[in-house]
Amino acid sequence: MTDIITLQQRIADLLGPQGCLLQPEQRQLYEKGARYGDGKSLCIARPANVDEAAELMRLCARDKIRIVPQGANTGLVGAASPDRSGLDVLLSMERIKGVIDIDPVDRVVQAYAGTRLSELNQALEKHDLYFPIDLGADPSLGGMLAANTGGARLIRYGDVRHNTLGLEALLIDPPGERLDLTNRLRKNNTGPDWKQCFIGTGGAYGVITQVVLQVHPRPQQSATALVAPASMEAAALLLRDVERNFADFLSAFEGISQNALQSVLQHVPGIAAPFEPLPPYAFLIELSSARPRSADFDLEKLFGAWLESCFGDLILDAVIDKPEVLWRIRHAISDSVRQEGKVVAFDISVPRSSLGQFRQEAAALLEQSHAGIKLFDFGHWGDGGLHFNLAIPEQLIADFPPLRINALRQEIYDLAVLKYKGSFSAEHGVGPFNQQFYERYTTPAQLALATRMQNVFDPERLLGVTSYGAKQ
Structure with missing residues (x-):
């Protein structure tokens, strides 16, 4: 060398x-x-x-x-x-950036991979369009495809995979060859969808250089409420009922535990308590529409009437406020929890009908085997995702060395994956952090197939840090 x-x-x-x-x-x-x-x-x-x-x-x-x-x-x-x-x-890829083309009729945008999400939406705004993947960070578009990001509005718009029409990638075998998959068609049933090999695989099969995305009309009106359910059992019924009543207008259904909410109130100045006392759990529900508000169609009025009809059986309390006020609470959770101690974060998913039961069982496991750890869970209940985040208080950190934390992770993941048929990584991907769990829960047949694919795309294992096949 x-x-x-x-x-x-x-x-x-x-x-x-x-x-x-x-x-x-x-x-x-x-x-x-x-x-x-x-x-x-x-x-x-x-x-x-x-x-x-x-x-x-x-x-x-x-x-x-x-x-x-x-x-x-x-x-x-x-x-x-x-x-x-x-x-x-x-x-x-940060210097390979810029929007190449926006087609407002097709609702398609083509851009270089280093373009930031905020830069893309700024360029789309003049066309009353946007890319609705809502994240706490400002990632690059190529990184979003490589990780297949999800976000808070997946229930309405899907993840990045569902919104990608095409891409361009550089291959390592042959080295530096450009693979042009920048097709803009929504319907193209002419064989394997090769772009999917590069979405959600963390750069293991090639380096994404351009993206072609379908974008969506910007909402002209929205209605947002923070809701305290009558019980955790009522949460699933609440989700089902709001979907039945508002169908495609439902753009977010986010869960926030009492501890997570309390952490935000404690660590973020200027946020008032939405409830007194705080409920065991709350749900941030958002409706939105590209149709302008009118006397015949006002989401806030329709939403308010529906909330009133749910009081008693499904809802104990509800706060309707400006979206930016309520979303500030939701987006402040991660940073607030970091101030509670050493964070042990989980990005998991289970069938959403099982979320309440999983949460109850996982919380009991913590209480029995890992007393002292505090649970600050929140997440995307509308699509089955849960950020089951824990904090170890400063005075207990010595009691939780790396081996014990890894054992705790395996206990939670075994519960989610093996018992509830869920995922150990709902939207963050694999990477070195999750490699051992990928190998633990992936079937031998899948590993064998991934090995053959990686041998085709990268026989020398020169790309990325994630291995989807068997180790060489």
Whole structure:
């Protein structure tokens, strides 16, 4: 293998001074993940265009240097972080950005992978369109596809996979070859849907360079309420009833536990308690429509009348407020919980009809075997997703060394995956953080198939940090 200094110089010569970062203070923001992943790279490669990225891949392939693609570095499973060997080239896509084309008739946008979600929506706003994947971070579009992000409005719009029409990717075999899958058709039944190989696979099969997305009309009116259910058993009936009454207008159904709500009130200034006392659980329900408000169609009035009809059997209390006020509570939870102690985060899903039962059983498991840990769960009840987040108080951290925390994770995941037929990663992906659980719960037949696929796309295992097949 070419020595490191020579390889760094070759990359610097190819990409220029802004395209190859070597100093530790320059690399720090790229090498440390948003939550997990803290490694050391050979360099941070920042190509200015797709051709430079392709040439970089050829250069690395010749010397069998692993490439770790990275978007905005907002992922939560370490999938965009180098290991600690100092031998990985971290390929940042942040300079390959910009909206290429917006077609308001087809409701299609094509953009480069490094474009941020906020930048995309800013460009779409003038056409009264938007990309409705609602996240707490501001990721790059390529990263969103690589992780198949979900978000709070999945119940209405689906995840990124459901909104992707096409993409372009760079392959590692042959090195740097551009695979053009930028078809804009909604109907195209001419064989395998090859773009799906690159969505949700964390860069293991190729580096996404362009995306083609279907976008949606911007809502012209909305109605939002924070609702305290009559009981946890009533939550499923509440969800079913709001879907029956409002069908496609339902855009979010988010659960917030009492502890999560209390944490926000304690740590975020300027937020008033929506209920007194706080209920054991609350649900943030949002309706929205691209149809303007009128005397004949006013979502707030319709929603208010429906809420009134639910009092007693399904609802104990409800607060209707401006959407930005209630969503501020929901989006503040993660940062608030970090101030409660050492966070042990779970991103799981089970059939939504089982969410209440799973939560009750998992909470009992914590009480029996891990006393002292506090539960701050919240999440996307409308689609079966739950951020089952725990906090270990400062005074108890010594009682929960890494081995015990890993055993706790396995207990919760076994409950979700094996008993409730759920997932250990509802929307965050696999990455190094979840690799052991992927291998634990994936069937031998799936692993064998994934191995064959990875051998086709990346026989030398030079792309990404996630292995979907058997280890070489």
